Amino acid sequence: MPDREHRIDKQQARMAFSRAAERYDQVAVLQREIGQRMLERLDVVRLQPQVILDIGAGTGVATAALAQRYRKSRVLALDFALPMLLQARKRGSWLRKPRCICGDLEQLPLADQSVDLIYSNAAIQWSNDLDGTFAEFRRVLRPGGLLMFTTFGPDTLSELRAAWAAVDNGSHVSTFMDMHDVGDALLRAGLADPVMDVDRLTLTYEKVTGLMKDLKILGAHNVNSDRQRGLTGKGRLQAMQNAYETFRRASDGLLPASYEVVYGHAWAPEAGRRSNAPSVALESIGYDRQHAGGER
Template sequence: MPDQRFTIDKRQARLAFSRAAEQYDQVAVLQREIGQRMLDRLALVRLQPEVILDVGAGTGVATAALASRYRKSRILALDFAFPMLLQTRKRGSWLRKPRCICGDLELLPLADQSVDLIYSNAAIQWSNDLDSTFGEFRRVLRPGGLLMFTTFGPDTLKELRAAWAAVDEGSHVSNFIDMHDVGDALLRAGLADPVMDVDRMTLTYERVTGLMRDLKVLGAHNVNSDRQRGLTGKGRIQAMQSAYEMFRTDQGVLPASYEVVYGHAWAPEAGHRSNAPSVSLDQITHSLGHTGKVS
């Protein structure tokens, strides 16, 4: 039986992101930042993809950037929430409109070996089966094709998790898989030369309610299958807010930590492993001067 701590209620997740679509860009500061860092990383990779698949495209911010960078490529934007794709289509910066596909990353509606580059920013944490997801990525990648993705590690929202733990034993915050387990899944899928890196970022808030509001607007609140159903009482919410105060900094703000996991791997060439060069996040942050803090 799957571990319910890491099992997503896909129906609720899809509804949450569908509701979030129109307001998503207003609060997706972190998602845009790590998406841009992944695009910066792509600049160091020699690749001329004919077909690019943006998995978990959301409102199409990265899709548009990919279309601008790879002007001769065919761009596919995939998301499991149809209203997100409507926002993608409305984006006004298109050189040419992408093909939008409403589908799930665990079962891609694409032909075998039909994609040269898979870009996926902050999406695979919504997979219930990483082996199936990476297996699908491997299936649709052409030999020598590149997978580049970000996701979140278990220290993400650790302050919020600790504050709720001081109140009750319920599941209030989404759980995230360890970077090493993600890397193991890449290897099991037969993807070549995987590289995993981690970065730590912090958003800051005046009050916990600001964080909770952002998570709701993002559609990123807890949709784990073992979450508590029904409304959380006002008393417990107030107790959680009081417990969160232990994390208030000397600057008078409340931190919300994010463990950002970056990964890339290659579809092996026919008959042998890819010899494509590996680029680590350390090289990226050194060359571009990123600080690893968003506030």
């Protein structure tokens, strides 16, 4: 879990995502791509869920896709930003509006063993207590239920982090947990047969200000509790932009923004079964996939 210096300011995060709701879909290229890849992984899963919970549902893109895939299932959309859920309601058909829950993934307002499938795309990095969050996920999953999620690893936005580090020692970029630490947290929560793997994707920009604008519209800019308060001076901002220029690619003249995308899944143990198997990282057996996509 984050240390005291790098805890998420939940109030600021909620406000950021609330402000982002109306324009979020305009720039959520990466989030849609990794969400679609996670949905495709369900093709090989034998599961007929009665109740599905989309945690960190945002504007409901995946919620709608899950409802389309599992037509007989009850699909719930949970997000801690109410304006996001209002957008999700607009996306639903008049026949099947999603059931929306405004709540925090660290304290799910759901009964024990009430969900068959938890789908969570790019949300758990907003948790300050990953052990507690996964324990909540296990609590609401029925025995044999499935958790599928994505999050971001520590190499995410490495160029932006390095550019700011050349300017000062402040916290300007959100911090992310290592894939293996996330896998260990699944085990501590008692979830069974965890599997972790990673994709590396790259978005490109003509200027670093384009990246910063997208992060702001997404609501995904730095909301660590130790972030610098107030406006960043023009001098330091220009110095950061100059430092970022060292990453400009000769091949196409664009600036890269790298993302380490972590995928994970695990099962709620069947009744009477204890989970003590080690987590498996597919990269450790030669499955570290490299991707470059979503360029614009």
